[in-house]
Every structure is written in C-alpha cells, then in structure tokens.
Amino acid sequence: MGEGLRERKKRETRLRISDIATGMFVARGFDNVTVAEVARAADVSVNTVFNYFATKEDLLLDRAPEVEELLARVFRERRPGESVLEAVRRDLLDALDTGHYRYGFHEADDAFVRMVESSPSLSARVREMNEARERKLAEAIAGELGTGPGDLTPALVAAQIGATIRTIVGHAVRRMLAGESVGAIAPDLRRQAEHAFGLLETGIGGYCVRPETPEGPRA
Amino acid sequence: MGEGLRERKKRETRLRISDIATGMFVARGFDNVTVAEVARAADVSVNTVFNYFATKEDLLLDRAPEVEELLARVFRERRPGESVLEAVRRDLLDALDTGHYRYGFHEADDAFVRMVESSPSLSARVREMNEARERKLAEAIAGELGTGPGDLTPALVAAQIGATIRTIVGHAVRRMLAGESVGAIAPDLRRQAEHAFGLLETGIGGYCVRPETPEGPRA
DNA sequence: ACTAATTTTTAAGTGACTGCAAAAATTTCC
DNA sequence: GGAAATTTTTGCAGTCACTTAAAAATTAGT
Structure with a gap:
C-alpha cells in the first residue's frame, strides 16, 4: 500500500501549519498572533488548524513527545555500571558542552525562550511537559526494577x-535572558551542574546502577 | 479612620462570590459551571466577578497565598538545631498524623481533589502554586544564609x-481517589514519607541547620 | 466515471475575558 | 441634609480559543 497521496498531503499540511505558526509566534509573540492569522497565512480554514492541533499551544510544541521521552531514553541507554543519576548528569553536561538544545539552553535562541516565558499558557504547557518527563522516567525505572x-x-x-535539571536550566535561561551569552556562562554553568548533581548523588547516587553483565538490574 | 462601610462590603462581596463559586464547582465540576452562573447565584454581574477575581480559577484558589507561603514559613519557624529538611518532614508528618489538610490530603474531600484533577486549567494552576511555593522557600533560605x-x-x-512532597502527596491522593480512606492508608503513608525524606537526607540533611544560639545561621 | 470514504470548509454558537461609558451606591465636603 | 467627588457596579459590544453539525471538495477503490 505504501503511503497514498492523501496521507502525504496530510503530513505536509500539518508540518506547514506548524512551521508557519512557529515562525509567526517567534517573530511577534505567542499571544500577539491569533489562530485565525495562522490559518490565513497557511491558507487553510481555522477549523482545519484545530483539526490537526488540539490547542493553539500544540502548534508550537509539536515535538513535545521527544522532550518528554528524553530522560527515560537516557536512562534506558545508560552505560554499564552507570546509575540513573550518572547517566542524566553525563547527558546534561554533554548537551552543555556541545551546545545541544535538548535541555533548553539553546545557542542563540533568546527569541524562542523569551516567547515561551512571556506567555502564561505556554509556560503552563512547559510545566506539564516537565511533569510528563519525570513520570516517564519514573515508569522506565519502575519497569526495569x-x-x-x-x-x-x-x-x-x-x-x-x-527538580535538579529544572533548577539548573532555569538558572541558565535566566542568565541568558539577562544578556549573557551561552559561551560566557558555560564554564560556570558546568560547575553549577556538577555541584547540583553532587547534592543528589550522596543521597541517591547508588540507586539503580546498571549492572556490568547485560542481565537484570541491581538496586 | 478604621474600616468604612465600603471596604467591609467589598470584603463581604468578595468572600460571598468565592464561597458560592466554590460550592458550585465542588458540586457540579469546575468546567460545568460558567462564570455567568456564578454571577447569577451571587446576585452580581459578570463584570463584578471579574472585578474581584482576575480569572475563573482564582474564584476557587483564593487562599493560594497561604499554600505558597507554607514551606517558607515552616523553614523560618523551624526549631533550633533543625535543618530545612527536618523541619519540613516534621511538619508534613504532623499534618499527616493530625489529619490537617495543608499539604493536600484532606479528610474526606474527595470531591475537591477530584474536581481539581478533572480540570486541566485547575491542575495547571496547582503546578504554578507548587512552583511558587518552592521559589518562596528558596528565597527564604537564601535570605537567611x-x-x-x-x-x-x-x-x-x-x-x-x-519534588519529594509532591510525590508523596500525589501518591496519597491517587490512593484516596481509588477509594481507600485516609485513615486506612495513613500508617503506610507515614512509612513512605519517612523513606522519601530519608532519600534526601543523606544528601542534603545537614544543609542550613538552625543554630542553637538564636543568632546567625550556619551552613 | 461512479460511489464510498475522508478531508476541508462554512456557519453558528459557547464561554472566558476585556474595554468603555453610563448608572448606582458611598463617602466627602459644606 | 444635600451637592459634588469618588468608587463600585453594570450593560454592551467585542475578541479569541475552541466546539459542533452539516455542506462541499477531494481522494480511493472499482
């Protein structure tokens, strides 16, 4: 059967709407753009927009599932002998070093962060995503144990x-929004992150260490 | 000058609207009651409702400030020789033992909890309150240190x-909603809570201990 | 090309919330 | 006690996110 014309068009339409919307939101602010405007710009009716996206927020946070899965994935793919905490710390520090956006400190994406922070409904959605991210991690851990x-x-x-990640990232974002460049704060951020995870480590550092042998987990 | 008629009536009106709204929300569900209905029941115009309360959610969560201040207050009023963590643990366990509602496990308030959980906008508001509560605690700690x-x-x-409190309370609420009475789960809940704080304690238990002498704090 | 399934659009409505100006109540001043 | 100033309440019109139901357009299968 493959993929018919219908499904391809649907995928394209969805992506086009999301892309156009994202661009408009970043440029003019989430609350300053109406769904009607997005629909007009994407050359579809308002109802078509709501046909693809349940809420206005979904127009922007279309790849929320990735974000929500992140911690669970890092946990599942952690190295032999590595605890949950160690795996997450390694991944976060790696993201910091390589400048990857997956935890929220994007290179020069002031605009994006600023837009999210300026909109209460978007901030609420981010909190929801954080909750889901933690829940999925908890499920992954419970599942393995x-x-x-x-x-x-x-x-x-x-x-x-x-909580630790949110605090670190929140701190980084606050400094970024205050004008400091990511490059300038990266070293200090790294120290902060190491200290933060250090706080946790003494308490829960040894929890759920991945065993050397590729068999069952160890508490 | 004291308090004039005007201010007293304002206070009374505000309280009356909030009380009536709360009753309606609990009875029929937050999303099944319109602001217009609340206004009619309270015998005021819709605009008056919005004059007193910025959003529909505020009608219900009028005493949010108390909740948001709770942890900071517990911290400030902690006993000599008591760390932040010890103070919070003591207060939470006390609330559990005495059946006080301040952390969320209300005696028989299934209805209230169920209503909050059933409404996305209310849940979002609760998350906001949690964030504020943690922020205020952080400010209190930073201020003292x-x-x-x-x-x-x-x-x-x-x-x-x-994070620890939210997890414990969430667990309690989930079991309550599943039909178990607070009395029945209290002993187990107590064990869970002690275990949860134990996890944290090894890591941050000694942080910010209140000194024996009523002078400056100690790290 | 015809029919059935699916998608898009149109149309009409609900509900939270805003801004404005008139009306009503309250306080102040005389 | 009454006019004036002030504050509160109200009515009205409007915006915007979002819903529902039914026409209209598009696509798939034959």
Missing part, C-alpha cells in the same frame, strides 16, 4: 532529578 | 524538597 506501584522510590528519584 | 543569586544551592534544595 520490576517494582510495584507501592514503591515510591522510582517516582521520588525521577522527581528529584527533574 | 545571605547567599547571592550565583549560589544555586537554596533553589536546588527547595526544588528537591518540593
């Missing part, structure tokens, strides 16, 4: 790791 | 404590 819903530890560890 | 904005530790500790 085989713990039941009565054991809160996976959820606790996930929430604490999430 | 005299640390600058460059030191992330207060924010990290506050976020981790917040």
Whole structure:
C-alpha cells in the first residue's frame, strides 16, 4: 500500500501549519498572533488548524513527545555500571558542552525562550511537559526494577532529578535572558551542574546502577 | 479612620462570590459551571466577578497565598538545631498524623481533589502554586544564609524538597481517589514519607541547620 | 466515471475575558 | 441634609480559543 497521496498531503499540511505558526509566534509573540492569522497565512480554514492541533499551544510544541521521552531514553541507554543519576548528569553536561538544545539552553535562541516565558499558557504547557518527563522516567525505572506501584522510590528519584535539571536550566535561561551569552556562562554553568548533581548523588547516587553483565538490574 | 462601610462590603462581596463559586464547582465540576452562573447565584454581574477575581480559577484558589507561603514559613519557624529538611518532614508528618489538610490530603474531600484533577486549567494552576511555593522557600533560605543569586544551592534544595512532597502527596491522593480512606492508608503513608525524606537526607540533611544560639545561621 | 470514504470548509454558537461609558451606591465636603 | 467627588457596579459590544453539525471538495477503490 505504501503511503497514498492523501496521507502525504496530510503530513505536509500539518508540518506547514506548524512551521508557519512557529515562525509567526517567534517573530511577534505567542499571544500577539491569533489562530485565525495562522490559518490565513497557511491558507487553510481555522477549523482545519484545530483539526490537526488540539490547542493553539500544540502548534508550537509539536515535538513535545521527544522532550518528554528524553530522560527515560537516557536512562534506558545508560552505560554499564552507570546509575540513573550518572547517566542524566553525563547527558546534561554533554548537551552543555556541545551546545545541544535538548535541555533548553539553546545557542542563540533568546527569541524562542523569551516567547515561551512571556506567555502564561505556554509556560503552563512547559510545566506539564516537565511533569510528563519525570513520570516517564519514573515508569522506565519502575519497569526495569520490576517494582510495584507501592514503591515510591522510582517516582521520588525521577522527581528529584527533574527538580535538579529544572533548577539548573532555569538558572541558565535566566542568565541568558539577562544578556549573557551561552559561551560566557558555560564554564560556570558546568560547575553549577556538577555541584547540583553532587547534592543528589550522596543521597541517591547508588540507586539503580546498571549492572556490568547485560542481565537484570541491581538496586 | 478604621474600616468604612465600603471596604467591609467589598470584603463581604468578595468572600460571598468565592464561597458560592466554590460550592458550585465542588458540586457540579469546575468546567460545568460558567462564570455567568456564578454571577447569577451571587446576585452580581459578570463584570463584578471579574472585578474581584482576575480569572475563573482564582474564584476557587483564593487562599493560594497561604499554600505558597507554607514551606517558607515552616523553614523560618523551624526549631533550633533543625535543618530545612527536618523541619519540613516534621511538619508534613504532623499534618499527616493530625489529619490537617495543608499539604493536600484532606479528610474526606474527595470531591475537591477530584474536581481539581478533572480540570486541566485547575491542575495547571496547582503546578504554578507548587512552583511558587518552592521559589518562596528558596528565597527564604537564601535570605537567611545571605547567599547571592550565583549560589544555586537554596533553589536546588527547595526544588528537591518540593519534588519529594509532591510525590508523596500525589501518591496519597491517587490512593484516596481509588477509594481507600485516609485513615486506612495513613500508617503506610507515614512509612513512605519517612523513606522519601530519608532519600534526601543523606544528601542534603545537614544543609542550613538552625543554630542553637538564636543568632546567625550556619551552613 | 461512479460511489464510498475522508478531508476541508462554512456557519453558528459557547464561554472566558476585556474595554468603555453610563448608572448606582458611598463617602466627602459644606 | 444635600451637592459634588469618588468608587463600585453594570450593560454592551467585542475578541479569541475552541466546539459542533452539516455542506462541499477531494481522494480511493472499482
């Protein structure tokens, strides 16, 4: 069967609407652009927009699933002998060093961050994504350890790791918005991050270490 | 001058609207009650409602400030020789034992919790309140220690404590909504909470201990 | 080309929320 | 006690996100 014309057009339309919307939002601010304007710019009706995207926020955060999966993926792909915490720390520091955007400190994306922060509804959505990200990490941990819903530890560890990341990233974003370039604050940020994870490590550092042998996990 | 008729009536009107709205929301669900209906029930115009409350959500969460101040207050009023973490743990366990609602596990308020959970906008507001609560705790800690904005530790500790509380309370709420009575789960909840704070303690337990002498704080 | 399934559009409405100006209530001043 | 100034309340018109139902256009299968 492959992919018919219909499905290709749908994919294209969806992507076009999302792209056009994102551009307009970044340029003029999320709250200063109406869905009607996006629809007009994308040459579709308003209802078509809502046909593809459940809410206005979804126009922008279309790749939310990736973000929400990030921590769980990092956990699952962690190296032998590496704990949850160590894996996340390594990945975050790596993102910081290579300037990758996956945790939120984008090179020169002031505009994007500023737009998100300026819109209450978008900020709310980001909080939702953070929650989902922590929940998925907790599920991944619980799944691998085989713990039941009565054991809160996976959820606790996930929430604490999430809290740490949010604090670090929030700090970085605040300084970026204050005018400092990512390059200038990167070294200090690295130190802060190491210190932050250090705080956690003594408490939960040894939790759920991936075993050397590719078999079952160890508590 | 004291308090004139005008100010008293304002206070009364505000309270009356909020009370009536809360009752309607709990009875029929937040999203199933329109602001217009609340206005009619309170015998005022819709504009008057919005004159007192910025958003529909504010009608319900009028005492949000208390909730947001809670952790900071517990921290400030902690006992001599008590760390931030110890103070919060003591207060939360106390609330659990005495059945106080301040952390969210209300005696028989299924209806209230259920209503909040069923409304996305209310859940979003709760997340905002959690964030504010952690921020205020962080500010209180930083203020007492005299640390600058460059030191992330207060924010990290506050976020981790917040994460722990949210996880515990979330667990309790989930079981409550599943039909278990608060009394039945209280002992288990207590164990869970102790375990949860234990996780944190090894890491940050000694942070910011209140000194025996009623003078400056100690790190 | 015809029919059935699917997508898009049109049309009409709901509900939160805003801005403005008139009306009503309250306080102040005399 | 009454006019004037002030504040509160209200009515009205409008914006915007979002919903629902039914026409209209497009595509798929034969």
